[in-house]
Amino acid sequence: MLATMAISWAWLLGAVPLLFLAFWHAADVWYRAAFFLKHGKKCLPPGHMGVPFLGETLSLLWYFKHARRPDEFIGAKKTAYGKAAGMYRTHLFGSPTIIACTPAANKFVLQSPENFGVQWPEPELVGHTSVVNVEGATHTRLRGFILAAINSPRSLRTIAAVVQPRVVAALASWADKGTIVAATEIKRVTFANICMMFISMEPSPLTEKIDEWFGNLVAGLRSFPLDFPGTTFHRARKCRRKLNAVFREELQARRKKAMATKAEDDDVMGGFMRMEDEQGKKLSDDEVVDNIVSLVVAGYESTASAITWATYHLAKSPDALAKLREENLAMSESKGGLSFITHDDIPKMKYTAKVVEETIRMANIAPMAHRVAKREVEYNGYTIPKGWPVLVWVRSLHTDPNNFQDPLTFNPDRWDEPAKPGTYQVFGGGYRVCAGNMLARLQLTIMLHHLSIGYEWELLNPDAEISYLPHPKPVDGVAMTFRKLATK
Numbered sequence: 001m002l003a004t005m006a007i008s009w010a011w012l013l014g015a016v017p018l019l020f021l022a023f024w025h026a027a028d029v030w031y032r033a034a035f036f037l038k039h040g041k042k043c044l045p046p047g048h049m050g051v052p053f054l055g056e057t058l059s060l061l062w063y064f065k066h067a068r069r070p071d072e073f074i075g076a077k078k079t080a081y082g083k084a085a086g087m088y089r090t091h092l093f094g095s096p097t098i099i100a101c102t103p104a105a106n107k108f109v110l111q112s113p114e115n116f117g118v119q120w121p122e123p124e125l126v127g128h129t130s131v132v133n134v135e136g137a138t139h140t141r142l143r144g145f146i147l148a149a150i151n152s153p154r155s156l157r158t159i160a161a162v163v164q165p166r167v168v169a170a171l172a173s174w175a176d177k178g179t180i181v182a183a184t185e186i187k188r189v190t191f192a193n194i195c196m197m198f199i200s201m202e203p204s205p206l207t208e209k210i211d212e213w214f215g216n217l218v219a220g221l222r223s224f225p226l227d228f229p230g231t232t233f234h235r236a237r238k239c240r241r242k243l244n245a246v247f248r249e250e251l252q253a254r255r256k257k258a259m260a261t262k263a264e265d266d267d268v269m270g271g272f273m274r275m276e277d278e279q280g281k282k283l284s285d286d287e288v289v290d291n292i293v294s295l296v297v298a299g300y301e302s303t304a305s306a307i308t309w310a311t312y313h314l315a316k317s318p319d320a321l322a323k324l325r326e327e328n329l330a331m332s333e334s335k336g337g338l339s340f341i342t343h344d345d346i347p348k349m350k351y352t353a354k355v356v357e358e359t360i361r362m363a364n365i366a367p368m369a370h371r372v373a374k375r376e377v378e379y380n381g382y383t384i385p386k387g388w389p390v391l392v393w394v395r396s397l398h399t400d401p402n403n404f405q406d407p408l409t410f411n412p413d414r415w416d417e418p419a420k421p422g423t424y425q426v427f428g429g430g431y432r433v434c435a436g437n438m439l440a441r442l443q444l445t446i447m448l449h450h451l452s453i454g455y456e457w458e459l460l461n462p463d464a465e466i467s468y469l470p471h472p473k474p475v476d477g478v479a480m481t482f483r484k485l486a487t488k
């Protein structure tokens, strides 16, 4: 009897780890075997495909959501497989995936349109015909229009004048409240400005709804693509349909108005409606809607989040705030006390520019760019199979102590020297580098100017934890007391 029990235990003790090991390596062995059958002696980049079906998705979520140490997801790979490869294989969100995470590997992916196409996880959420999803001549044409409409010096001059009254009014209203949740207030004013710039809509109950739908849409972009009631992805798809309906209605209303008045709206949506290709063909309604939606997706939360982080870091860095205030008060005085800055003032605001770059570096709002291998691609002795998604993990560059000394410390003075080549990719790189990078910088500069010359603020929870999904932000939304500067 005892002998039988001992054998059963021994069997169990041996079998359980073996079963675990088999389960752990099954997916990796499966993918490697399939790769070997097709490609023979070539090698996949180092890494591990995780557990069957889920891959390493749970591990990623654990690092980002529960441990709140997002850099350790890539850090663990660097430790296990070395840094030399520059790329790792993994399996995320239902798909085998390659992660690129060094300056050279990122550059290789971002700057080879012949090898890598764009691939958002769920292209329908941003829109199949949006600038972020299309390639070739259509991409060049749409991108050219967007750059001219929102990112060129001429358009930035106009935008600087359009957005400032709302910024100034918003800050005064925060001071009246005394205590605010910065993320909420900053989102409100950023969205109001975006609605004005892109679709000439004044704040209303409808724009509040649109704002809510965009929030759900953005959350869906980084969710597991499970489409049934109750899931983030399902809610995102539903909100995308609502946004389509509301913007299509707006298009119809504009056409009717243009027929009656012979006048057209001079905003970004109006520009998309008038755009023509070489043959004089205009964009379809779907194309106009997809591009408006994707511009808001690209430019709204990202800018609001950067401004929120600026208030957070400055509250914790009194020396940096003092230098910022000194420069901006001097600027204001040089303009005879006029409170609005112009786009042409910006090159003179040298310290403010450093605060802007440092904020964007640390915020890591877009931690990765999505690509797909259009063909079998060789890199550094490894093979990326055709059709595999490639994540260009830019975040890891900005938090690597080899690239930025003491990378998790907010230090605008580090920008006395430019970043090492290839280590600063907050706006991506190559032919798809952010089409709103100068607009984002402008909005941040304007907000920093008005905040620093007129207000002071203190965090209510300076040690609040940081959540990293869908975007990094302190969990309390940066709650703060907010008041006018005593001197004002």
Ligand code: HEM
Pocket: 118, 131, 132, 133, 143, 146, 150, 294, 295, 296, 298, 299, 300, 302, 303, 306, 360, 365, 366, 368, 369, 370, 425, 426, 427, 428, 429, 431, 432, 433, 434, 435, 436, 437, 439, 440
């Ligand atoms: C701090 C704020 C921002 C950050 C960190 C940011 C980051 C990025 C990144 C990393 C990309 C490259 C994605 C890729 O390679 O696939 C990108 C693309 C893009 N961004 Fe931004 N962005 C910001 C603000 C804005 C703003 C304000 C707008 C405009 C309203 C904008 C519009 C776009 C567009 C249209 C693209 C696609 C460009 C293309 O595919 O040719 N972004 N952004």
